[in-house]
Amino acid sequence: MNRLIKYTIYTIAISVILLVSCQKNPNWNTKILTPIIHTRLDVGDIFGDTNVVVNPNQSWSVVVQQNINMLQSGNVVNLDDTVSKDIFTLPFMFTIPPGQKVIEKQNVTPLNFNGMELLLARASVAKMKFYVTNTIKHKLLVKYTLHSASLNGVVYEVEEDVPAATDTTNAYVIKTIDLDKYDIDLTGPNKDSYNQIYATTTVWVHPDGDTAIVTPTDSVIIISTFDEFQPEYARGYIGSQIFKERGSSSLNVFNNFKSGSFDLQSIKTVLDIDNFVGADISVIINEFSTKKNSTSTKVSLNNPIIGSAINMSRAAESNDPNYPVYPQIKTYDLSNSNVDNMIEIMPDSLIYDITAELNPLGNVGAGTDFIYFNKRLRAKLNLEIPLNFSTNNLIIEDNSSFDFDNDNINSGSINIYIENKFPFSVNIQFYLLDEQNNIFDSLLVKNNLIPSGIINANGFVSAPTSTTLEVKLDDYRISTLRRSHRMLIRANINSEQNKTYKLYEYNNMDIKIVGDLSYGI
């Protein structure tokens, strides 16, 4: 009996302890049938939502507006580094009590702006350095007043203590002066000149020091330099200069289009040239091309605008700080040129080569020119491409990051149910990429063809076709999915019967991804 009691107590105690303290996650296998992703692929997904518009008749057009900022190379304004260099010496020996002025000097420095005759300049970033060397064995007080520089009407000045020299070493002070956003009046002390910067330097024996004995061998050297100057705005006569510039601008609309071809039926193309400079500009477009860098294919614009002088009159200043310039705009319709050929290569960049001459007729503005350095000359290309086209082995690719971080899937399949309402058939494949972006597995083993929608006699898709693609999840595929974190999706698109079709809003591909999984809980 006692043994029975002991056994009972022991069993109860062990069971209770086991249940309360050692609860672990159980596991079993289930068969799960669950939707995973629902998505719809439409024209906006292919060309980018911001690049497509729906026309009143519900057809799609791709709209591309590409701005190309020109005259960016080189600085229009160059400044000499050194603004002033003053060496102060006394011809005789003087005894100067504390607080008494040693010397005061006005300094008017002409600046070289490469033929510009500027009255006013402003820099987004302007840093001056102020160097003082003192050989006098007494502490000095130096004041530097830059009369030309003002911010909200307050002239810039700085006072600096200069320590006394010793028997063996001179004393030095270096100070950085921040003149960001300061207006720099370049008209000189009498306001009747240009390119002049005006400053006053004053030196005292320091009021806190002793009486100084200054000999002719003593000196105070004060140097001011522009350490950094990024011009933002200038006014005056900005000179007559010729610029040659060749540049490029990236075009992202066809980034996913890798190879094959498509044939566009018509493209409406407008080129605007905007002059934001307050001076006359004569522009010659030497070259305007599109280029697909992966194949080095380039097509140049063939239009009378190429090589002809485009004379732009000067822009005007507004008083609106947000939009300070009324540009002068010239518009050219290029629709009857070879722009369709330029686009059919699926370009990824626009290339331009221009020659521009500022003030070709000289100082006709009588010193009223202006320039905002961040916006000078802009070409704006406006393309409107009705999606009425045929495709032949057009290959679209894109990468997608994914994470198959799921240890619970034992086997099964991922079924992709597609309803295609495009007038194009699509051969699709999902490639798994390794860390070096090399393909090491593809997901669709059997069928990977998505037939086009059913097209009626009028060329419209009258009904979708339904296709099921299956990704078998065997041990090997699960291991490759876990290894990879990037997927390359490649679609080979062909027009049904190689005909030309117009794309409408209802043309899309409905995609449902369903997991049919043996899942370990």
Added chain:
Amino acid sequence: MEFKRFLLLIIIISLSNIVIAQTKENKALQLRYDIFKEINFSTEYDLGSYLNNTFLKSYYTGNFIDEDLKNTNYDRLKSEKNPFGISSITKLQFRQLPETMLGKHNMGYSVVFQYNYYQEFEFTSDAYNLALYGNKSYAGKNANLNNMRINNQSFYQIKSGLFFQNRDKYKEYGFQVALNIGNQFHNYSSNNAILYTNSIGEYINLKGEFQNQQTSYLENNKTQGIGGGIDLYYQINKRNSYFIRVELNNLGFIYWDNKSSNYNKTENLEFNGIEVSNIFEMPSPLLSTTANDSIKNYIASNSTIGNITTFTPSDFKLSAQYFIKDNINISTLFNYRFFSVYKPFYKISLKYYFSDKLYLGPNISYGGYTKFNIGMEFQTEISHNFVLNLQTKYLSGLLINQFSGIGAFLGINYKL
């Protein structure tokens, strides 16, 4: 049928206890009319289900649940209202019957600190199928999720009360008032609910009336609610012959804080997978977000936040004991638990007294979180002021895994 036979047996025995009053000498049934002070400690753990112990042990010990085990247990289930529950009640009580109290000689008082933990589910056989086999077998079909219920809660209680003894009529009655300190609460229930899986899995549809109430934290170490309750009891003892006790424990409520959430809607939810605006931008991770996550997120975003008031699980107990011989006692218990998935519980025990200080005997029970079980009860007086009581309803479940239920009761009485 087996249950009806068992119920009939209990009724007959209970009536026999009362009608046939015989005089027996045994201290175990005597009420203590002398003044006393005592400390009682008891803890009871009760885990049961219509699922058998092999399944429960596999579940709780993290073992693999294979197809045979799933199939065996599926056959044990009814279509609806299958329980799975854990209850744990631990109590420390001080009782005193002083010589006089408030001028009375038969009035005593008690102070109790008690911890209550309930984790309960009531599920359909289809829900078991969905959880254990997956939803693929329901492709193109409805799964019945009607009358599903979750009731999880834990709370502390501080109780104090008075009791009265009547020497002449051998009866005692009393009450305790409780301050309930709520830790956590989660209650889910569904009505007319079905889950439909499309034949190829394109969508999963869940519809029905759903209620979900829960505190902001589902943790036992928080204080998120406060409330009150009452215990009542009445017992009579025909000296040395029979003993009858009726009691109502934990009839009370908890007022949970204003961060609690309450969801109560008739819904028709369709899960079509994660909506992705661009196929080239797949969700990451690819396969961890499931319909279950979406439903949970939906419930969370459609709940109102604020105070909720809930009733605590409350036990009504009717027990009776009778000595059929000098050293053989038969006792019965009926327990009905309100606000719980606990089924009406019936128990009959047979105790053999080896001496005044020691008894041992079997019990047979039906109901609660499970069905039939056989157990054992044991009590010994270790010293003149120290009594140890051990019981289990689930000896059958411990020894034979095809039974269901795991649990035990430990009681200690120490007279000061």
